Amino acid sequence: MAPGTKQPFGDEQKLAAWLAFNCELGDVITMRQLRAAIGGEDGPNEAEHLNRRLRMLRQRDGWQIPSARDDASLGHDEYRLDAKGWYPGSGKARPRLDTPSDSVRRQVFERDGRACVVCGVAAGEMYDDRPGRRVRLTLGHRVPGKRLDREVSVNELQTECARCNETVRDELPDPVTLPELLPRIRKLPRADKRTLLEWVRAGERTKSKVDLLYVEIRRLSAAERSLMIENLEKGAG
Ligand SMILES: [Zn+2]
Structure with missing residues (x-):
């Protein structure tokens, strides 16, 4: 389909409506049932088409429909309905x-x-x-x-x-307003003013080596972080 054209009631909407009105949470649904819901034919292309539509329902519309890839207890042609997302008739606008x-x-x-x-x-x-x-x-x-x-x-x-x-x-x-901010900036050491200028020009706070390390350290386990503090205390002491 050409970009920008509107699909009046496409397969995603059909699937969503069928799932919303015919299935309960926890139901296991087969690929064959989903195919029937959109009036599709059998075949490998159809399976791929269906999986793309389901991916959109998950990503765009908030449905939780695990497949065998997410949950090994499901057969390779099976899906489980864990949460319902947007569907036509839900009374809400479809997510952008x-x-x-x-x-x-x-x-x-x-x-x-x-x-x-x-x-x-x-x-x-x-x-x-x-x-x-x-x-x-x-x-x-x-x-x-x-x-x-x-x-x-x-x-x-x-x-x-x-x-x-x-x-x-x-x-x-x-x-904060500019007049409130200017006196505080005037008090800064020249090096800090230069850093600030760099950040404002770049539109982001460029990270120093110390910043980058800090981000990594925050993600250590609590035990590892304690060891890191001990280590730094020795080095910084
Ligand atoms: Zn921010």
Whole structure:
């Protein structure tokens, strides 16, 4: 199908409606039943087509439908309905195609070291200027405001805390104004001003070797982290 054309009631919608109205949670469904639901023919191409549609239901529409690949107790032609997602007639708008899947989210957070690329705060930390306010990480588009007619890829996204994320930021009170900020910047040592300039120009907090190591250390086990502290105490003492 040509990009941008609208599919009035495609196979994904048919599958979703059939699953929503004919199946209960925990039901095991066979490939043959799914094929019948969309009026498909037998054959290897059809199986591939069906699996692509199911992948979209999982990624885009929030369905949980494990196959034998996810759960060895299922036969190779079997699927189990664990959670229902969006379907026509659910009374909700279908999730946008460019809403990132859980797997894409994980990959982006992992790549960025679970820290906001704009201001550098990491998951679970508190904001320095807002005691008690815990950092929440979100996904931001590298090109803000761009809406896509297709699935969004890992390379188009970056990790942003809720405060830095363009779309989320509007919902929060303005944290600080320029006149409040300028005197504080004037007091900074020259080297810090240079670093700050570099970050602001780049639009992200470029990470030093120390930053990168810190991110790695945060991911050690508690026991390993204690050993790391002992080790650092010796070295830094
Ligand atoms: Zn941030």
